[in-house]
Amino acid sequence: MSTISIPTQTATSVAPIDRRDGAMHRLFGSVASSIATVIALGLGLYALSRFADWALINAVWPGESGATCRQASGACWAFLGEKLRQILFGIYPPAQQWRPAIVCVFILVMVVLSLNPRQWRLRTVGVWLVGMIGSLALMQGGWLGLERVPTASWGGLPVTLVLAVCALGVGMPLGVLLALARRGSLPVARFIATCVIELIRGLPLISLLFMASIVLPIMLPAGMTIDSLLRAGIALTIFSAAYLAEVIRGGLQSLPAGQLEASRALGLSWWQMTRLVVLPQAMRKVIAPLTNTAIVMIKNTSLVLIVGLFDLLSSGRAALTDPAWPTPYVETYFFIAAIYFCICFGLSRYSMWLERSFKKGELR
Amino acid sequence: MFKRLWYNARARSVMAQVLIACVFFGTLGWLAWNAHTNLTQRGIATGFGYLSDAARFPISESLVAYRPTDSYARAFLVGLINTLFMSALVIVVSTVLGFLLALARRSSHPLVNGIGTVYLEITRNTPLVVQLLFWYSLVTINLPSPRQALNPLPDVFLSIRGLFFPSVQLQGDWLLLVGTLCAALLIWLGLRPLRRRRPALPLGRWFLVLTLLACVLAWQWGGLALVSDAPQLRGLNFVGGTALTPEFTALLIGLTLYSAAFSGEIIRSGIDAVAHGQWEAAQSLGLRPWTTLRHVIVPQSLRVIVPPMTTQYLSIVKNTTLALAVGYPDLSFVITTTINQTGQAIEGLVILMGVYLCISLSVSLFMNLYNRRILRTERP
Numbered sequence: 113m114s115t116i117s118i119p120t121q122t123a124t125s126v127a128p129i130d131r132r133d134g135a136m137h138r139l140f141g142s143v144a145s146s147i148a149t150v151i152a153l154g155l156g157l158y159a160l161s162r163f164a165d166w167a168l169i170n171a172v173w174p175g176e177s178g179a180t181c182r183q184a185s186g187a188c189w190a191f192l193g194e195k196l197r198q199i200l201f202g203i204y205p206p207a208q209q210w211r212p213a214i215v216c217v218f219i220l221v222m223v224v225l226s227l228n229p230r231q232w233r234l235r236t237v238g239v240w241l242v243g244m245i246g247s248l249a250l251m252q253g254g255w256l257g258l259e260r261v262p263t264a265s266w267g268g269l270p271v272t273l274v275l276a277v278c279a280l281g282v283g284m285p286l287g288v289l290l291a292l293a294r295r296g297s298l299p300v301a302r303f304i305a306t307c308v309i310e311l312i313r314g315l316p317l318i319s320l321l322f323m324a325s326i327v328l329p330i331m332l333p334a335g336m337t338i339d340s341l342l343r344a345g346i347a348l349t350i351f352s353a354a355y356l357a358e359v360i361r362g363g364l365q366s367l368p369a370g371q372l373e374a375s376r377a378l379g380l381s382w383w384q385m386t387r388l389v390v391l392p393q394a395m396r397k398v399i400a401p402l403t404n405t406a407i408v409m410i411k412n413t414s415l416v417l418i419v420g421l422f423d424l425l426s427s428g429r430a431a432l433t434d435p436a437w438p439t440p441y442v443e444t445y446f447f448i449a450a451i452y453f454c455i456c457f458g459l460s461r462y463s464m465w466l467e468r469s470f471k472k473g474e475l476r
Numbered sequence: 477m478f479k480r481l482w483y484n485a486r487a488r489s490v491m492a493q494v495l496i497a498c499v500f501f502g503t504l505g506w507l508a509w510n511a512h513t514n515l516t517q518r519g520i521a522t523g524f525g526y527l528s529d530a531a532r533f534p535i536s537e538s539l540v541a542y543r544p545t546d547s548y549a550r551a552f553l554v555g556l557i558n559t560l561f562m563s564a565l566v567i568v569v570s571t572v573l574g575f576l577l578a579l580a581r582r583s584s585h586p587l588v589n590g591i592g593t594v595y596l597e598i599t600r601n602t603p604l605v606v607q608l609l610f611w612y613s614l615v616t617i618n619l620p621s622p623r624q625a626l627n628p629l630p631d632v633f634l635s636i637r638g639l640f641f642p643s644v645q646l647q648g649d650w651l652l653l654v655g656t657l658c659a660a661l662l663i664w665l666g667l668r669p670l671r672r673r674r675p676a677l678p679l680g681r682w683f684l685v686l687t688l689l690a691c692v693l694a695w696q697w698g699g700l701a702l703v704s705d706a707p708q709l710r711g712l713n714f715v716g717g718t719a720l721t722p723e724f725t726a727l728l729i730g731l732t733l734y735s736a737a738f739s740g741e742i743i744r745s746g747i748d749a750v751a752h753g754q755w756e757a758a759q760s761l762g763l764r765p766w767t768t769l770r771h772v773i774v775p776q777s778l779r780v781i782v783p784p785m786t787t788q789y790l791s792i793v794k795n796t797t798l799a800l801a802v803g804y805p806d807l808s809f810v811i812t813t814t815i816n817q818t819g820q821a822i823e824g825l826v827i828l829m830g831v832y833l834c835i836s837l838s839v840s841l842f843m844n845l846y847n848r849r850i851l852r853t854e855r856p
Contacts, residue, residue, distance in 0.1 A: 152587040300493035314836035316794035319828050326821040331507040411603040441613030449602040456601035
């Protein structure tokens, strides 16, 4: 009677192990992937060991002198330690460098705070506006006993940050206007907006920077001059406005026509419709590409080097001219690239996170 | 009366447009008028007359003959050819590299995927100028002078003056060979209807063998020979062979690596856009992975890839202006040198902008035509 055995449920319910999922299979599953593993490992280890030799083992650490750097075969981090303030703040008077430092901290903190979607309201815009005007006034000085520092001696990270923030902050409303005009019903406005956008997108940024730095002074009435930093800022702003406008236009186009008809049926004026119905939906759709455009513009601020402004990159290059030190170009560019990388990589991760969280909201 | 006009939608739109046009063209006119008065006051002659004057500055590398006694117009031409040459090279190499990058990023192999991702994030998140200067310093700083040049392969020299390697030249009557190749191309195109009708015929193989035979015959007949010209150290630099200057090398490496990251992501999203069922269907038909990619996936993903790729190619052309940072004599470099010499800033910038607008418009025209062609294959 007891010879009949009932197969237990557990024995069959365990899923067969799929050998294709394991890491070993991915690395050595076939001849091709084994070869790829060996080559990638070999190349990666070789590159890593060379890099470690240069950057860690044979490196000269801060505290050493320029003469030690000339002897060593590795990276000269001592130079960066010595010149850190010059690279970050340019030729701003050393005793006054707490002012650009405050500006940098303010901008970075504000950027981090504004990343939170809960902070996207009018008050944040107000804080930005007041803060930026205050920052510029603090950098400029000339009030409350602060020493006056002309923009010609500004330099380094604050210039890069101020240029990027202004180009994006002023470029955004301009871009919204251009996009609305291009999608709007007024033929003349549409024509002008299309021409401006296409013209600027067809030109390299360098030509616009040259235009602003060389030709703009000729185009102003005699006696009226514009600061060179402001001129570069104008070129960057117009450039970013054209690119932002195209991104925003994508958002406007993706809006269903029913939204416009519905708001017209409710009797909203054009202005109310745009402010309450069109823009909130359109902007929400294009936040990820807008962040990408912002990253591109942050990288583009480094081009002011070519018209002779002292942004982060050019003050790094200026620091390299000290004869007491060897010229560690590679280390300096490495450091500058690392600063840009932190900002841009952070923003790109943020845009991915934002896109995901918006999608989650739509799926519900 | 006014109240009625104010609330009339048509009248309002006309008024708004007149206002916009007045402000826009008024500002432009004001700027132009100021420029005119300023220039006449300072006695700067305007116009393009200076183009025929002698340029009087050397250009370090050019694909067409150029001497400092040539005119500014000639110098601009040299710069333009350099720009186009560099753009074409970067576009081709970065597309190939981008395709490989896309495959690496799609691969399930963790190491290959990881290396692709690291490369992508580093190149995309740092400014191009910094990368160019980085490569330039890497190419120039750590290399020896020509007398102590590195000699990794026989007749290949790497020094601070650039990379020198033997050039290979064809000597003899090459017309016959070129004629043969042209004829082969024409015949292949002429065979197209037959290939369409009878796809099973092994025409391609036979055609290849015959073409090779014809080429060998033409080679013998023309008495062609390959002559190599090795670089030799004369004085302070090398003479002969082909030279890649540090500026050219840095710009080529920097721009290619930077653009490949962007092209790679465009290609990857194009491949991702093809439905997964297409892979499975091709697999169940017995196609190999590579054949699937070539005949099933790529033709479909091209439709997604081409529009953003157009923008990408245009930005490569515009990015070549960064040659200024490393000193490769492209158009912007020549024009800024000219502006410094002559002071004709407006004219120089107008030429620069005009040329770039023409390039932008013609590239987008060409890519739109191509786009239409690949779209048409959707339904015969």
